[in-house]
Amino acid sequence: MLVARRNSNDWLPSLFNDFFYDSFPAFTPAKQFASPAVNVIENEKDFEIEVAAPGMNKEDLNVQVSNEGELLITLEKKSDKEDKKDKKNYLRREFSYSAYRQAFTLPDDIESDKITAQMTNGILHITLPKKEVTVKTPESRRIEIL
Numbered sequence: 001m002l003v004a005r006r007n008s009n010d011w012l013p014s015l016f017n018d019f020f021y022d023s024f025p026a027f028t029p030a031k032q033f034a035s036p037a038v039n040v041i042e043n044e045k046d047f048e049i050e051v052a053a054p055g056m057n058k059e060d061l062n063v064q065v066s067n068e069g070e071l072l073i074t075l076e077k078k079s080d081k082e083d084k085k086d087k088k089n090y091l092r093r094e095f096s097y098s099a100y101r102q103a104f105t106l107p108d109d110i111e112s113d114k115i116t117a118q119m120t121n122g123i124l125h126i127t128l129p130k131k132e133v134t135v136k137t138p139e140s141r142r143i144e145i146l
Helices: 011-023
Strands: 038-042 046-052 061-065 070-078 097-105 116-120 123-129
Touching: 046 070, 061 116, 061 123, 070 123
Parallel strands: none
Antiparallel strands: 038 046, 046 123, 061 070, 070 097, 116 123
């Protein structure tokens, strides 16, 4: 049996392409890592949004409220290919940049000036406090009979 030997450095991309696309056609890496997982939780006093952002730090994240009443979450991670500390000889490098952006329309009962965000263990936690609802009991009044 004659086996062809690859002498070039392009064997790694071919190996990955053969594995990911030929053997497992339903598995596409681009779709799997397209956006982070997001949980939205409603409590009595607030809403909580959790965004999975492993490998990111708070400098890679941006959370803001627009004038149109939208909560905008942006994640952007860049790896500097010219990093002097990185002495690795990459044969293939595909994860040097990742970005995510999502907007949520805020309900009317949110106190937008009290929204807080915190990054803990690779998860971005955003708390959206609800406005306090005060139930007004109608005052009793006398109705004049005409």
